[in-house]
Amino acid sequence: MKTIIVKIDRSTIRKNPDAGNTQSHILREIIYLFNFLGSKKPRWMKEKDGVFLESGEQISGKSISAGTGLILKGRITNEELFRKLLHLIEKKDYKKIGGELTLSAEHKYDTINHAPSPEYLYDYEKTFIKCSNCKKEIEVNHVVVDYIDDEVCVEICPKCHEYNTFPKYVYEKISEVVKS
Ligand SMILES: [Zn+2]
Numbered sequence: 587m588k589t590i591i592v593k594i595d596r597s598t599i600r601k602n603p604d605a606g607n608t609q610s611h612i613l614r615e616i617i618y619l620f621n622f623l624g625s626k627k628p629r630w631m632k633e634k635d636g637v638f639l640e641s642g643e644q645i646s647g648k649s650i651s652a653g654t655g656l657i658l659k660g661r662i663t664n665e666e667l668f669r670k671l672l673h674l675i676e677k678k679d680y681k682k683i684g685g686e687l688t689l690s691a692e693h694k695y696d697t698i699n700h701a702p703s704p705e706y707l708y709d710y711e712k713t714f715i716k717c718s719n720c721k722k723e724i725e726v727n728h729v730v731v732d733y734i735d736d737e738v739c740v741e742i743c744p745k746c747h748e749y750n751t752f753p754k755y756v757y758e759k760i761s762e763v764v765k766s
Contacts, residue, residue: 624685
């Protein structure tokens with residue numbers, strides 16, 4: 587039987603802006619920080635899980651209307667709470683905030699090394715192949731590929747779950763389309 591070629595959609599071929607790059611930065615975590623100034627510990631700091639105080643000091647001065655107060659700094663691990671507090675700041679709801687509050691987010695990245703990124707990016711044309719068991723036309727990227735004992739590759743029909751019922755197919759290579 588003739589081998590089916592899954593063709594590259596010519597209109598999707600584009601230069602990869604990261605071509606040749608061998609490093610990528612992947613977001614590992616976001617750390618939410620707060621800086622609070624008030625006369626006493628606010629309710630949201632006591633009630634909710636996910637608030638970690640890292641420093642606190644008593645101050646006396648003009649910065650707070652009460653005259654004396656607290657500067658509290660720490661981390662928030664509860665993202666929902668962080669968003670709620672952001673919302674309160676936007677609404678200028680100082681009563682619920684319990685004082686002056688500044689929030690910030692620190693993004694931590696991991697750097698990974700990899701083989702140079704390809705010169706072009708592209709998509710494949712939607713291609714259907716027919717299952718010889720259930721006779722259904724299946725989109726080629728819906729065919730389930732599995733490995734038996736980590737080495738024997740089998741294709742499974744997503745409709746009838748029969749093994750190896752599809753004709754042979756290959757993906758067109760970009761080097762066959764774009765001559766460098
Ligand atoms: Zn099938």
